[in-house]
Amino acid sequence: MTNYLLHILIVCEIIIPFALGLQLEIGETGLYNFGHVAFFGISAYASALLTTHGIPFMGALFASLALAGLFAWGVGYPILRLRGDYFGLAMLGFAEIMRKIFLNESWLTRGPMGIPGIPRPSFFGVPIHTLPRFAIFYGLFVIAAAFAVYHVTRSPLGRVFHAIRDDEYSASAVGKDTFRFRRTSLLMGTLLAALGGVFWAHYITFISPSDFTLNETILALLIVVIGGRWGMAGTILATFFVIGFQEGLRFLPLPESFGRLIAPMQQMFFGLVLVLIVLKREKSWFHKGDRLAQG
């Protein structure tokens, strides 16, 4: 049982950077990135491929982050020129195209078969192979990432992000190169997502294209929508809440015939929560006058 709680903790530690990245983009800068999962996937694949070909974990980690960042930089250049929902949809398209590449370029990714047997990480010779070690190792990274995000949001950079979120035109009117700041935000969000992706690959030890669908982006979106209002702490708490709910369902003593209904019913519930929160917060949420806007 302790093991299973540890498992849930570790999954949370994987999802927290992923969700924090989206929070930075949506909550702080107003970039509705519906293709967030693409970067999670790119780094997961990169790290899986590098380590299965003998590159040590830490090297693969940094190479994968760099690669995801490079993709964000390249894709951001054209797509960041789009606003609002168009930006979101174009990123969604990008994510789906990436997934098709994972699926079809079998010579590289093994296609739908996925990559099994991804090695466990090791940290300068210390193997990370037990659940407590995973929890501590990933936990340290998560704390560092959260610390970084906290500082960014309180920094002058963070205030520019908020200004862009609240009113891009006035932000550019006071002489801010909004494109560059939006790109910085996308890049930071991407690096966080990429960290989660690497964690995912090396913890689960198996990845396949079906792990990187719109559903994962929706999961992060749900977390941000639930917790984003209270900033970073809210996002982290919301992650524990959502993941705990999701993983905990396995433990309910449900009859077997009911088993196949769990996953879709859980997704139905998530959908409902998204709708209800939007309905409830219609006035105050992610607009001017949000608590964060003054921060």
Added chain:
Amino acid sequence: MSLFLQSLLDGLIAGSIYALFAVGLTLIYGTLHFINFAHGELIMAGAYFAYLFMMPPLHLSPFISGGCAIVGVVCLALLMDRSVFSPLRNANSLLLLIASLGISLFFQNLAQVIWGAEIRTFPFPLERGISLGPVVITPVQAWILIIAAGAIFLLYLFLKFTRAGKAIRSVSDNPRLAKTFGVETERVIRFVWIVAASLAAVGGVLYAADTNLEPHMGTINLVRAFAAVLLGGVGNVWGALIGGIVIGLSENLGVLILPIGYKDAIAFCVIILLLLFRPEGILGVRWGVR
């Protein structure tokens, strides 16, 4: 050569179905100004409602089942609007997008709870296609072309000659102006939902007849429809129609060059390219019908 002609025909058939999806989506976008992610689920619902009526115990004929499916989907769309979109009338389009994403997730999985994740098929008899020279068309596909063309013709008559149709066009053109001229916006919005849902239902049934049914069939069709909307220019009904056919053709002809696995990515590529280079659409004039 026969492969090319066959792909052309298949593209046309698929495209005529996508056109029905795209018109509904563009009407919603034109009047309510948000991308309705749940449009895909209206399509899916149309197919499953028809399936429900065609299978035992009801065993109705395909045409009656299709009619029932239209009624069902219209009710569903009005319910969505009343419960979610109507309270959000003046909200940011991104909030509406997220809400519709939530609705989409909800209904997609509801369908999976009810019907399971596996592929299902309409109980049509299995028939050899009819050879027309180098190409083959199945009787079902022939029906699809006829029905899709009929639906488009009815839409044309509706928009061109009825009061409601004209009102829809004026609201989509300029909601504030239309209001000052005494057009009742809420009524028009209801009409738009009815038209969009009917077209989604018809298209969904046709799509399922041409291929098969599965709970997630809505999402990819939403993407195709959205690509068609962008091709035609947002809010442009006839642009969306032509856009749908172009998407159908480019998917089916595209796989002659690209690996087959990338077929579903073609619509996404079209979306990205259009957004980058011609966000106003290719087909110029807003609102073809004047």
Added chain:
Amino acid sequence: MKKIIVFVAIVVSAVLFLAQAGMSSGTIKIGAVQPLSGNLAVYGQGFKMAIDLAVDEINANGGIKGKKLEVIYEDGKGTAKDSVAAVRKLIDVDKVPVILGPAASTNFLAVAPICERAHVVLIGAESASPAITKAGDYIFRVFPSDKLQGKGVADLVIKLGYKKVPVLYINNDWGKGLKDEFVKNFTKKGGKILSEIPYDQGKTDYRAQLLKIKQLHPKAAVALVYVKDGAVIFKQAYELGIQTQWITGSAAKSGKLIKLAGKAVEGLIGTYPNFSTTSPQYKHFVALWKKKYGDKKIGIFAEYNYDMVHLVAKAIAKGGTTPDGIRKALYEVSKGYKGVTGDKTFDANGDVGSAYGVWMVKDGKIVTRK
């Protein structure tokens, strides 16, 4: 004094007796990951029935050294991701020493490294990919590798007199592994592959692939498919007017295929791992099945699942309930073991051998063909 001794003796023996009773009322738990929902659920329910059949038989005959055998089922949903999660739960929470592996080679291969690393025995009854042979020391299967079946399909195509065929295959470990073995053997025998066309599982439309085949006008075409996508493929091929002799493997050999695709699969020919249906073991199995499930049709690969559970039970009886004990014992108890599906002797890689037969669809029924 005597009284005290008697008293102590009674207490001690009572305690011992109770402990014994307590232990024998205890159960030996093993895990099973099967696709109880999702795309492969058609198969999963059948596997479960076969496993339950064997478990009931073992428990009715006194269990394993007096303890009852119990199977903890987890739903792998037919996907690698969910199979991995299910195996993790079985290892971490239930701490089972043996897992009856998930169906479909892709899923089996995804969980194999986890079991290998956790030193938990993984045994499969329906995964055929050649890659499984080298998956690890703790990995076994009672189903023959496709190395054998790939050769079987190639022999069949040659025997039927076809020299040039396209091959359509499902893009996963099973399909690719079988396709590679088929192509290797077929070209070695002088055959020519016209085209290799992969397809993805679970799609609603395969006409793009079929048009490519139609274009080639082949006399025969090899389609390495499962039941559900096979049904869609053969139906759409029929509608497109493709007239060719379809040849397939064992995974589509199911009455469900005929129910779904009807006359579109009439004349379909395939190979399948063969075993004697006249052996006493087989007759015993059929009688047992009839008794428990009545007239319900025996599911695909049910015989393999049944053999698998019996082998595992024997191994537990011999090697104890530790994974290492079971692993060692599996080699020993399988030596010369004649199950329903024939000789189940594991080689050093945990693989078994098999004979192959030919089946075809005739008048809407599956018949064996000489």
